[in-house]
Amino acid sequence: MSLADKIAQLNMPVVLPGEPGSSAGAxxxxxxxxxxxxxxxxxxxLGPGGGFFGLVNESLFGSFDPEQPKTPKEQAERHNALQKLALASEHRIPLLQISEGTHGSIGPGSTIFPEGLGLGATWSPELVGHVYGVVxxxxxxxxxxxxxxxxAELNRDPRYGRAIWSFSEDPYLTSRYVEALVPAAQADLHTGAVVSLCTFPAESPNVGGLEGSSIELGERELRNVHLPPWRAGSAAGSLMTEAGEQTxxxxxxxxxxKYLTEVLRDELGFRGVVIANGFETMITDRVATTPAQAGALALDAGIDIALAWHAAFLTGLVEAVRTGAIDQTLIDRAVRRILTLKERLGLFENPYADPARAQAVVNQPAHRRIALQAARESMTLLRNEGGLLPxxxxxxxxxxxxxxxxRNLLGEYSAWPTFHAVPTILDRLKATGRQITHAKGCATTGTDRSGVAAAVKAAKNADVAVVVLGEEVKGGYFNPGRTNGELADIASLDLTGVQQELLEAVHHTGTPVVLVLVNGRPLSVTWAAEHIPAILEAWLPGEQGAQAVADVLTGAxxxxxxxxxxxxxxxxxxxxxxxxxxxxxxxxxxVDIPSTPLYPFGHGLSYTSFALSNVRLSADRITGTGRTEIRAEVRNTGQRTGTAVVQLYxxxxxxxxxxPEIQLRGFxxxxxxxxxxxxxxxxxxxDDLALIDAGLDRVVEPGTFTLRVGTSAAALPHTLQLTVI
Structure with a gap:
């Protein structure tokens, strides 16, 4: 292979229409x-290319509607046509197609699941595995x-827009999800898709919660808190990761x-390819002065694939080889990793998709049922004073x-168009047979209060008002009204626009109010927590989210x-x-507010009640390589079927x-x-009791540990002692 052939294998450009800087190749x-x-x-x-990124994302996450969106069958046919061209070239190397799969494949018509914290709220790694098996x-x-x-990143600063994709603030819970989803999505590598975990080793908590701002973390904090999900992902067989763009x-x-080779490969045992999209940051941060220098640094660090058209990994690499800044063996290393992945995927033997099968598989009824289950299990009841619900x-x-x-139920990075009906919460509540009146009241943003009067009138004439507020995430990057998502960081966690005024106006009618939140980040609804009797956190629940909200509100x-x-x-x-x-x-x-949270980690109410008894350890002394288990009895003491989530800290x-004072270590x-x-x-x-010591070694220290069992990080009535010898 010539140098141009090799460099082409390292580039899998973003070809999204309308994406700034991507017109070449779109x-x-x-x-x-x-x-x-x-x-x-x-x-x-360039010789025949290595592949593409986001080829099926022709609407740029719904930023605009394509004139002729491709069906799943047509998506497969388009991929096949490009594969046929690549395989007719001299070296007959198949293309690698990468695309987003945050909470559903990005191809139009794909099943759309709850996003980020919605999946995280299920506290069910098994269910999350089923979800990504479908994806x-x-x-x-x-x-x-x-x-x-x-x-695989933690959500440690909800102001950060890209945190919308994260499952949790907690490394243990996130690790359980990652180790479940990786093998489920990848399957046997011939029927599944490689999981690209993002973004290594962290892009948050960043200064000010702002996109691209630096991360100021000590080495121990990074290893103790942020690396566990990556360790779990590597152990589960993840074969792709994206390098963080921050410092x-x-x-x-x-x-x-250090990060991309010593930590990722040597320490965590990662054996896949590293993709990247932030070469220019090395120049803007003045670590490199030219694309050739940036490309050489990135290739030496361990980056294998460039997304979009980055001069650093194109002409920059040619220049770096010409001047001797890098040895061509580094390019060979990256090419070898890419070809190995293509071989493991079986692309040399079977590079083509089956268009008829694609049409049958995508959004089939079984997949929609999993989406509904995930949406239902994501619903988190924060408050229910007086038993207003169901x-x-x-x-x-x-x-x-x-x-x-x-569309706001679908979240960010979701397939568009859907090719199947997605009902609204209003639609599904109407379907319950109740007498429904509707008033929008206001938008998620802006200062237009003209609809508040109609909302007040509707509330006065009703037995109860269900007020559905939250964030706007639809419309991709180019929706100026977005309040969350990539490139949508925010300085306040309060309700945006005049939504708070609308909520207060409806409350003042005297009609009981249920607040339903549709959002991808926690919102500081302090006033509502004091005045609104029932609050349901619906997150971004996906295509079946409206049904899930209606099911929970009505008690089904x-x-x-x-x-x-x-x-x-x-x-x-x-x-x-x-x-x-x-x-x-x-x-x-x-001085002005309590230091405690509005709602603690692990909190969530049920329509029934539970009693936890006979909490004990199977053994209260173990060795540094041993294990024990918490044993307990759980009884439903109420009048309805319900689900308990028992948590161990x-x-x-x-x-x-x-x-940390307490750490989740089981549930x-x-x-x-x-x-x-x-x-x-x-x-x-x-091993669950391990820490990163002063020498940055991961060790289990002998001594005593207090184990607390309960229903949230703030409700832990049962205490046990464990000794490690």
Whole structure:
């Protein structure tokens, strides 16, 4: 292979129409030229390309509607046509197709699941595995080989727009999801899609919660808190990851052999390819002065694939080889990794998708049922004073900007168009047979109050008002009204626009109010927590979200979601997470507000009640390589079927370094009929008690540990002692 052939294998460009800087290569003719070889970028004529990123994302996440969106069958046919061109070239190397799969394949018509914290709120790694099994199968059916933006990062600053993709603030819970979803999505690598975990090793918590701002973390904090999900992903067989674009303690990840080779490959055992999209940050941060220097640093660090058209990995690499800044063996290393992945995917033997199968697989009824289950289990009841829910009322006023908006239920990075009907919350409540009146009231943003009067009138004439508020995420990057998502960081966690005024106006009618939140980040709804009797956190619940909301509101389904993130009272409390250290965990109040969260990590209510009894350890002394388990009895003491989520938190009573006051180290989720009981077991391994010591080694120190069992990080009535010898 010539140098141009090799460099082409390292580039899998973003070809999204309308994407800034991507016009070169965005047309079908350009794509075909790149696939067969002969595409010219500046003065570099490239051999047959390595593949593409986001080829099926022709609407740019719904930023605009394509004139003729491709069906799953047509997506497969397009991928096949490009493969045929690549395989007719001299070296007969198949293309690798990568696309987003955050909470569903991005191909139009694909099944759309709850996003980020919605999946995190299920507290069910098994269910999350089922979800990503579908995502991988639907992606591969149309010819996508790797699904990206599956976020192993923690959500440690909800102001950050890209945190919308994260499952939780907690490393243990996130690790359980990652280790379940990786093998489920990848399947046997011939029927599933490779999981690209994002973004290594972290892009948050960044200064100010702003996109691209630096991360100021100590080495111990990074290893102890942020690396566990990546360790779990590598152990589960993840074969792709994306390099972070930020600097960490002044070190640009894109140019760091320490992070991308020593930590990722040597320490965590990663054996896949690293994709990247932030070469220019090394130049803007003045670590490199030219694209050639940036490309050389990135290649040496361990980056294998460039997304979009980056001069650093095109003409920059040619220049770096010409001047001797890099040895061509580094290019060979990256090419070898890419070809190895293509071989493991079986692309040399079977590069084509089956168009008829694609049409049959995508969004089939079984997949929609999993989406409904995930949406139902994501529903998190934060407050239910006086037992207002489930609704027994006949006349219901449905109010708010997200009540009759199906697209806001779908979240960011979702397939568009859907090719199948997606109902709104208003639609599904109407289908319950109740007497429904509707008033939008206001938009999610802006100052237009003209609809508030109609909302007040509707509430006065109803037995109960369901007010559906929250965020706007639809419309991709180019929707100026977006309040969350990539490139949509925010400085406040309060309700945007005049939504708070609408909520207060409806409350003042005297009609009981149920607040339903549709959002991808925790919102500081402090006033509502004091004045609104019932609050349901619906997150971004996906295409079946409206049905799930209606099911929970009417009592057809018990709310079983639990918070995977702490809900603060004010943005002024950030950073705020349950597993803080020392004085912060034991802090008193601020002058103006309490220091405690509005709702704690792990919190969530049910329509029934549970009793936890006979909590004990199978062994209260273990070795540094041993294990024990929490055993307990759970009984449903109420009148309805419901789901309990029993949680285990650990405190290290004496440690050589300061560790968080409490850390989640296990949980059990069990559904019970009225009066029924079940025995639960939560395993505790010595390895779960490990810490990163002063020498940055991961060790299990002997001593005593306090184990606390309960229903949230703030409700832990049962205490046990464990000794590690």
């Amino acid at each position: 047309t079908p003719a350009d794509q075909e030229r790149y696939a067969r070889g002969g595409f010219q970028h500046q003065n570099l004529v 991988g199968a639907e992606a591969r059916a149309v010819g996508i080989h790797a699904i990206s933006t599956i976020t 960490i303690d002044g070190i640009p990840v894109h140019g760091s052999p 609704l027994h009322h006949r006349r219901i006023a449905v109010i708010g900007p997200n009540a009759d908006d199906a 389904v018990d709310p079983s979601g639990r918070l995977p993130i702490t809900v603060p009272r004010s943005v002024g409390q950030l950073p705020m997470y349950y597993n803080s250290k020392g004085a912060r965990a034991r802090a008193g109040t601020y 650990v405190t290290d009573d004496e440690s050589s370094v300061v560790v 059990a989720k069990v559904s019970l009929a009225p009066g029924a009981h079940a025995s639960i077991k939560i395993p505790v391994r010595a």
